[in-house]
Amino acid sequence: MTLKPLSDRVVLKQVDAEEKTKGGIILTAAAQEKPAMFEVIEVGPGGIVDGNEVVMTVKKGDHVITGKYSGTEVKIDDLELVIVRQSDILAIVG
Numbered sequence: 001m002t003l004k005p006l007s008d009r010v011v012l013k014q015v016d017a018e019e020k021t022k023g024g025i026i027l028t029a030a031a032q033e034k035p036a037m038f039e040v041i042e043v044g045p046g047g048i049v050d051g052n053e054v055v056m057t058v059k060k061g062d063h064v065i066t067g068k069y070s071g072t073e074v075k076i077d078d079l080e081l082v083i084v085r086q087s088d089i090l091a092i093v094g
Contacts, residue, residue, distance in 0.1 A: 001076055005044035005083060008054040012038035012071070012082045015063065036065050037093060041081065056086060063093040 005011050015037045046056040071084035
């Protein structure tokens with residue numbers, strides 16, 4: 001199944017949590033904190049949103065950071081995704 005976002009929406013997939021600390025300690029699944037970092041899977045076309053023109057600045061494959069509780073979680077083909085507005089993305093990680 002394909003998922004094509006509309007307007008200024010962006011589809012994100014969460015980046016896996018670190019399994020080791022920088023010191024080399026292996027973390028259990030319960031101790032791993034979910035990162036706020038995501039990979040961009042699909043990007044909407046942009047356009048006029050609320051009377052303002054929105055130009056999409058993120059692209060497929062970018063790694064981004066979002067607000068902790070932003071977006072709508074969906075599950076498609078056993079893949080957990082988050083759909084957010086481009087304005088909910090705080091930064092592009094380079």
